[in-house]
Amino acid sequence: MTLTTRPPSPARPGALASPGRAGLSDRSFRSLTLGCGLLVLVILGLITISTTQEAWPAFTHDGLRFFTSDRWAPSADAFGSLPFVYGTVVTAVIALVIAVPISVGMALFLSDVAPRRLRRPVSSLVDLLAAVPSVVYGLWGVIVLAPWLAGIYGRVSDVTSPVPVLSNLFEGPSSGRSLFTAGLILALMVTPIITSISREVFDTVPTTAKEAAYALGSTRWEMIRAAVFPHSRAGVVGGVMLGLGRAMGETIAAALVIGSSPQISARLFGSGDSMAAVIANEFGEAGGLHRAALIGLGVELFAITILVNLIARHVVGRAGVRS
Amino acid sequence: MSTILLGTVSRGRRLRNRAATVAIWSSVAMAAVPLAFVVAYLLHKGAGIVDWGFLTDDIPISSRLPGPGMGPAVLGTLLITGAATAMAVPLGVLAALYLNEYGKRGRLASVIRFLADVMAGVPSIVMGLFIYTVWVLRYGQTGFAGALSLACLMLPIVIRSAETALQLVPSELREASAALGARTSRTILTVVIPAALPGVVSGALLAVARAAGETAPLLFTIGTVNAANTSLLDGTNTALSAQIFGNARLPFDAAIDRAWGAALTLIALVFALTFIARVVARRFTVR
Amino acid sequence: MHPPKIRFTGLLAALLALAMVAVSCGGSDDDGGTGATGGGGAQTTEARLSATLNASGATFPKPFYEVVIAGYQKEQPGVTVNYNGTGSGAGRQALQDGVVDFAGSDGLVNAADVAKYKGELLYVPTVAAPITVSYNLGDVRDLTLDADTIARIFQRQIRKWDDPAIAALNSGVRLPSTDITVARRSDGSGTTENFSKYLVAAAPDTWTLRSGSTVEWPGDTQAGNGNQGVAQIVKSTAGAIGYVDLSDAKASGLQFAKVRNKADRAVVPSVDGATAAMAGAQVNADLSYNPLNADGADAYPITAPTWILVYKNQTDKAKGEAIKSFLRYLLDDGQKLAEDVDYAPLPKSLQEKAVAQLNNIAVPVA
Numbered sequence: 013m014t015l016t017t018r019p020p021s022p023a024r025p026g027a028l029a030s031p032g033r034a035g036l037s038d039r040s041f042r043s044l045t046l047g048c049g050l051l052v053l054v055i056l057g058l059i060t061i062s063t064t065q066e067a068w069p070a071f072t073h074d075g076l077r078f079f080t081s082d083r084w085a086p087s088a089d090a091f092g093s094l095p096f097v098y099g100t101v102v103t104a105v106i107a108l109v110i111a112v113p114i115s116v117g118m119a120l121f122l123s124d125v126a127p128r129r130l131r132r133p134v135s136s137l138v139d140l141l142a143a144v145p146s147v148v149y150g151l152w153g154v155i156v157l158a159p160w161l162a163g164i165y166g167r168v169s170d171v172t173s174p175v176p177v178l179s180n181l182f183e184g185p186s187s188g189r190s191l192f193t194a195g196l197i198l199a200l201m202v203t204p205i206i207t208s209i210s211r212e213v214f215d216t217v218p219t220t221a222k223e224a225a226y227a228l229g230s231t232r233w234e235m236i237r238a239a240v241f242p243h244s245r246a247g248v249v250g251g252v253m254l255g256l257g258r259a260m261g262e263t264i265a266a267a268l269v270i271g272s273s274p275q276i277s278a279r280l281f282g283s284g285d286s287m288a289a290v291i292a293n294e295f296g297e298a299g300g301l302h303r304a305a306l307i308g309l310g311v312e313l314f315a316i317t318i319l320v321n322l323i324a325r326h327v328v329g330r331a332g333v334r335s
Numbered sequence: 336m337s338t339i340l341l342g343t344v345s346r347g348r349r350l351r352n353r354a355a356t357v358a359i360w361s362s363v364a365m366a367a368v369p370l371a372f373v374v375a376y377l378l379h380k381g382a383g384i385v386d387w388g389f390l391t392d393d394i395p396i397s398s399r400l401p402g403p404g405m406g407p408a409v410l411g412t413l414l415i416t417g418a419a420t421a422m423a424v425p426l427g428v429l430a431a432l433y434l435n436e437y438g439k440r441g442r443l444a445s446v447i448r449f450l451a452d453v454m455a456g457v458p459s460i461v462m463g464l465f466i467y468t469v470w471v472l473r474y475g476q477t478g479f480a481g482a483l484s485l486a487c488l489m490l491p492i493v494i495r496s497a498e499t500a501l502q503l504v505p506s507e508l509r510e511a512s513a514a515l516g517a518r519t520s521r522t523i524l525t526v527v528i529p530a531a532l533p534g535v536v537s538g539a540l541l542a543v544a545r546a547a548g549e550t551a552p553l554l555f556t557i558g559t560v561n562a563a564n565t566s567l568l569d570g571t572n573t574a575l576s577a578q579i580f581g582n583a584r585l586p587f588d589a590a591i592d593r594a595w596g597a598a599l600t601l602i603a604l605v606f607a608l609t610f611i612a613r614v615v616a617r618r619f620t621v622r
Numbered sequence: 623m624h625p626p627k628i629r630f631t632g633l634l635a636a637l638l639a640l641a642m643v644a645v646s647c648g649g650s651d652d653d654g655g656t657g658a659t660g661g662g663g664a665q666t667t668e669a670r671l672s673a674t675l676n677a678s679g680a681t682f683p684k685p686f687y688e689v690v691i692a693g694y695q696k697e698q699p700g701v702t703v704n705y706n707g708t709g710s711g712a713g714r715q716a717l718q719d720g721v722v723d724f725a726g727s728d729g730l731v732n733a734a735d736v737a738k739y740k741g742e743l744l745y746v747p748t749v750a751a752p753i754t755v756s757y758n759l760g761d762v763r764d765l766t767l768d769a770d771t772i773a774r775i776f777q778r779q780i781r782k783w784d785d786p787a788i789a790a791l792n793s794g795v796r797l798p799s800t801d802i803t804v805a806r807r808s809d810g811s812g813t814t815e816n817f818s819k820y821l822v823a824a825a826p827d828t829w830t831l832r833s834g835s836t837v838e839w840p841g842d843t844q845a846g847n848g849n850q851g852v853a854q855i856v857k858s859t860a861g862a863i864g865y866v867d868l869s870d871a872k873a874s875g876l877q878f879a880k881v882r883n884k885a886d887r888a889v890v891p892s893v894d895g896a897t898a899a900m901a902g903a904q905v906n907a908d909l910s911y912n913p914l915n916a917d918g919a920d921a922y923p924i925t926a927p928t929w930i931l932v933y934k935n936q937t938d939k940a941k942g943e944a945i946k947s948f949l950r951y952l953l954d955d956g957q958k959l960a961e962d963v964d965y966a967p968l969p970k971s972l973q974e975k976a977v978a979q980l981n982n983i984a985v986p987v988a
Contacts, residue, residue: 041520045433048426049447052494055487056454059465066468087836095841117362125359134363136613141370143609145548147576148598151583152373155591159858187803187859189844200369207366231348233355254456261458263551264576268583272808275841283844288460288551293808293847295464295555296708299715310464314457321456325449397688398850399873475721559706570674571704584847586854586874 059314067308069301078308084274084290086298091305093312095274099191099284100313103266104259106195106280111203112252118203119210120236124222142204150265153197154189158269161196162188165281186281189271194286197265202255209251209328213244250328257320261313263288287313374602380592381599389596394561394573398582401589405597407563411574412601415478415557416547418567419485423546424539426486427493431535434494435501436523448498455491462487463552476558478572484552489542496538500531533619540612544605550576575601672700673944679705679713679726680812681848683928685869686749686965687726690956694948701944707848710812711835717743717931723941724932728812729835730910731931742934744983745909746949747976749957749965750900752891753817753924754871754878756856757863759783759798766791768882769824769915769923775863776804776821777831778840783861791882798861805855805864808845811835816914816926817865823915824884824923850874867926868892869964883923884915895922896966903927905972909979925966935984942985953977 070091071078081092122134165186172178217240225235271283272293287309295306344352392404430447438444466484474480504527512522528535558571559581575597582594684707691703705726708716713725718738731743755767767775771787774780780787784797807814818833831837839845844859846852852864853874868891871878880888889895899913899921913925930949936942953976957967968976 038518038520041523042433042437045429045437046443048429049433049438049444051426051430052447052450052454052490055490056450056457058469059457059461062468063461063464085836085838087834087838090838113358114362114365117359118366121359121363125356137363137367137370139609139613140606141366143544143548143605144370144373145550145576145601145605147548147550147579147583148377148602149373151579151594151598152376154583154858156372156376162860187844187855187862189855189859200366203366229343231344231352233352234348236355257456261456261460263458263460264580268580272845273842274845277842282842285845288458291460291464292551292554293845296712296809296847298809299711299718307464307468310458310461314461317456317458318453321453325452396692397685399685399870560704562702571676584851584854586850586857586870586876 063307063311063314067304067311070305070308073301073305078305079312082276086294086302086305089301091301091308093287093309095276096285096287096290096309097312097316098276099270099286100260100288100316102191102280102284103194103198103270103286104256106192107198107202107259108252108256110196110199111206111255114199115203115206115251115255116210116248118207119214120240122207122211123214123217124232124236124240138204138207141200142208146201146262146265149197149200150268153193153265154268157197158188158193160188161190161193162186165190165192169281180278181280183279183281187271187283189269189283190279190281191270191284192280194266194270194284195280197269198259198262201262201265202259205258206248206251206255209254210244210248213247213251214240216247217243246327250324250326253320253324253327257317257324260286260320261288261317263292267292377595377599377602380595384592384596385599390600393563394578394593395589396561398585398590399587401592403593405575405578405593405600407560408573408575408578408597409600410563410565411478411557411560411572412547412576412604414565414567415481415553415572415574416485416543418479418482419489419546420539420543422482423486423489423493423542427490427539427542428497428535430490431494431497431501432523432527435498436519436527451491451494454487455495458551459488459549460551460554463555466552467555471556476556476571477569478557478564478567481553481557481572481574482567484556485546485549488549488552489546492542492545493539496541497531497535500534500538501527503534504530533615537612537616540608540615544608544612547608548576548601548605550580553577554580575604668698668947670700671698671940671944671947673940674702675704675723675941675944675948676721677703677705677713677724677726677930678708678716678722679931680710680728680928681707681850682710682728682751682753682811682813682867682926683726683749683965684849685867685873685963686751686960687952689959689963690952693956693959694951697951698944698947701948703948707850709807709809709835709848710815712809714931717933724930724945726928727931728926728928729815730929740933743931744934744979746930746932746953746979747909747911747968747972748928748930748952749960749967750896750913750925750927751893751965752868752896752922753813753820753865753926754868754876754891755863755881755924756853756866756871756876756878758856758860759800759877760860762795762797763877764792764795765877765879766882766888767879769821770828772881773821773825773829775802776806776839776843777829778804778842800861803855803859803862804839804843805846805852805859805862806837806839806843807848807852809836809847811848812928813849813865813867813926817924819912820914820924865924868896872964881923883919883921884917885919885921887919889920889922891922891924893961893964893966895920896925897969898922899925900927900966900969900972905975909972909975911972932983934982937986939986942983946980946983946985949980950977953980 078091078093082094083090083092084095169182172182221239222235225239266286267289270289272285273283274285291306291309298306389404390409391406394407395402434444434448462484466480470480508526509522512526553574559573560571564570564572579594579597582590687705710727710729714727716722717725720740781802782799784799789797814837815835818837821829822833844855846855849867849870853866853870856862856864856876857874878891880890883889898918899916902916902918903911903913905911913927915923960967
């Protein structure tokens with residue numbers, strides 16, 4: 013039942029409304045709120061236009077080579093973004109490979125496995141994980157984690173050296189600042205996002221479905237596989253893609269531990285670079301075409317993350333969960 | 336309930352169930368342990384450094400010298416984040432009001448909602464580049480430029496959380512107000528907003544916590560200073576996050592110590608804001 | 623007509639005049655150099671200045687500029703100097719854009735870029751210092767390298783520490799078979815420029831990457847921001863090698879190598895080595911000079927110069943005065959602070975020319 017909110021007619025003057033001025037102030041308030049809403053449009057449009065404009069000299073300088081070349085040499089005016097796209101994608105994939113099992117596990121814990129008392133603390137744990145600023149993760153990563161991992165990487169590479177494919181992936185030695193370390197830190201940072209969304213999705217599984225599974229004699233794990241997972245597949249995938257978008261856009265933690273080597277190498281323990289990290293590291297002193305190229309990397313990153321987020325929202329939307 | 340049935344379950348299924356349970360519990364541990372390590376290390380390293388002097392004294396000009404402090408960075412974080420909040424929260428709440436009270440399911444509102452989600456996914460460094468191109472190149476590096484970029488980051492977060500809070504206000508309240516003859520704007524101001532206030536405040540605090548911890552948007556927009564700068568519009572400024580990033584790349588123990596101190600300060604601020612946000616949401620929400 | 627009033631007013635006026643005289647006399651302290659030895663243009667008292675100077679640029683001399691700024695702040699507390707270490711390239715760019723009042727640069731402006739600046743530039747030489755080849759190799763303390771080997775290491779042609787080329791220069795030193803991790807600059811760096819210029823001069827047949835403020839390093843090298851960023855990579859990575867100014871290398875506790883100079887003597891990077899290198903360098907009319915790969919038995923071959931770039935015609939009176947005053951301090955009392963932070967002060971003749979050049983800076987009258 014909907015009620016209209018027209019001001020009452022003059023024949024029955026209401027205590028709360030006054031005709032004439034009512035319409036005007038209501039309309040102006042509405043316009044005010046609409047204006048604020050349109051601000052989003054304006055800002056997004058400005059971002060797209062201004063950054064593309066600044067980056068244009070770099071895009072036109074060498075044509076499509078900006079996107080396909082793997083040579084980044086500011087001294088020679090050669091700007092190929094491929095090493096950074098490679099680093100961004102590889103670190104994000106490593107992050108997801110580590111984070112998804114942990115996040116899904118935590119989400120299952122919160123929705124189905126946790127004793128009542130533990131639900132609140134673990135939920136707070138997830139919030140705290142999300143609250144830690146990325147620069148603090150980065151500081152800890154470069155001072156504590158990277159040096160410690162350098163030794164571990166050495167041992168792993170020794171162990172895997174006889175194995176054909178693995179020996180290439182895990183070839184040592186390593187300084188600890190590597191694609192893998194960056195992936196680990198990113199995993200810490202995207203876990204909260206994937207956990208929250210997965211948990212929301214798991215919570216929407218109707219209890220009748222769960223009870224039906226139990227009634228048929230399934231163990232808890234079998235219930236999860238029968239009732240929870242099928243229902244939540246789309247939502248979890250959407251959450252994972254949102255995590256992917258976040259991992260690709262993460263700048264600071266990656267900039268500190270990734271090793272800053274613009275190269276494409278299969279060595280996961282070797283150093284690399286990512287789009288966001290190289291912008292953070294090189295922008296301060298870049299000028300002219302170099303600066304335009306870095307902004308161009310920003311535009312490229314913008315486009316890729318927007319695409320990933322769009323796909324994610326579509327998938328999550330279909331699962332009926334508003335993230 | 337499930338345990339009753341397990342008596343008749345085959346060994347293989349029981350083992351698989353047990354394995355899954357172990358996996359699930361260990362995933363919680365795998366998330367908790369690194370967080371515990373980070374916080375513990377932070378406390379261990381930062382506790383000996385942070386004191387009142389640290390929080391108020393100037394940053395030494397020579398980064399290799401030990402000693403305080405991070406005063407300008409603390410001030411900078413508070414000023415810049417405060418200014419960003421003052422810009423993003425009112426604008427975001429008003430936009431959310433449009434989306435929930437006026438636009439609702441309309442075409443324009445859907446577009447705005449969609450774009451707000453898109454904007455939430457923009458990498459923070461791209462926000463920094465954006466403000467650099469449109470503002471810094473014209474007006475120089477100032478605390479205000481940093482505040483602008485943080486506000487752009489906060490806006491979609493505020494819009495989304497405020498809209499959720501507004502949606503939770505029961506429509507009966509709005510209908511009752513309308514029945515009494517109030518126009519929509521009045522209903523909003525006197526009925527809806529007070530009812531949604533805890534959710535809006537909680538969402539805003541979370542956005543502030545996120546903004547306080549951000550580094551990338553500030554990198555090219557605020558510059559750096561060694562002595563506290565109380566002005567947002569005049570001259571460069573610095574912030575805790577930017578200082579941590581800069582010091583993390585230095586080889587001097589004194590600089591790293593200051594970075595730990597700043598990190599502890601920052602995380603204390605962020606955790607406090609997050610905690611207050613959760614308390615507000617839980618205690619004061621109208622059910 | 624009202625004698626008491628007139629007398630009172632006259633008394634007031636006299637008191638005021640007295641006060642003004644007192645203030646103006648007390649205000650000018652014994653700041654500034656008192657006819658410093660070897661310094662031209664001795665000033666006994668300098669008026670109190672008030673300005674904020676923003677500068678950015680080379681990280682190579684930053685430790686020296688930091689102590690100079692701290693010392694200058696005591697003499698002129700009303701002047702705040704902010705020096706941001708962003709790299710020589712960024713400093714020059716900032717000066718072009720007009721965002722800073724002066725820039726630190728280890729390299730000269732390219733002829734092609736001169737037109738981009740807002741006016742005529744002056745080079746003010748400030749100090750020189752050794753660029754060390756720092757390394758992290760556990761117990762190995764006494765490494766000697768030459769230009770050829772350095773070039774091959776940084777071009778990733780020599781990849782392990784126990785390579786025969788390195789062993790040949792270091793008989794008797796146990797070299798482990800650790801892999802070499804090369805640390806270099808990511809930003810537009812005057813240190814890179816001088817380091818690569820040295821390699822072009824001293825190892826012309828081996829070094830193929832040419833010279834410039836950015837060099838096309840091989841992909842599997844690690845990039846750091848500023849001298850201090852490179853120092854941090856070397857410090858935290860076993861088997862790393864990188865080029866770092868002496869001051870930062872010592873403050874970070876790094877080991878650095880002796881380098882064979884033109885006279886084929888292995889010289890330790892030190893202030894004396896830098897001074898010896900500067901002694902023979904030829905100074906041009908615009909006060910640029912090149913102490914790299916210098917002759918002389920004691921000269922350290924990788925000695926790098928650095929300048930402050932400033933516009934000849936200043937547009938702001940307060941800032942212009944402050945700049946002149948700051949530079950005067952740097953070239954005068956400031957030089958005495960250099961050695962403590964491992965920088966070599968300018969030779970007397972060059973210092974005199976630099977101070978004299980300051981008079982060319984034109985400050986508007988009002």
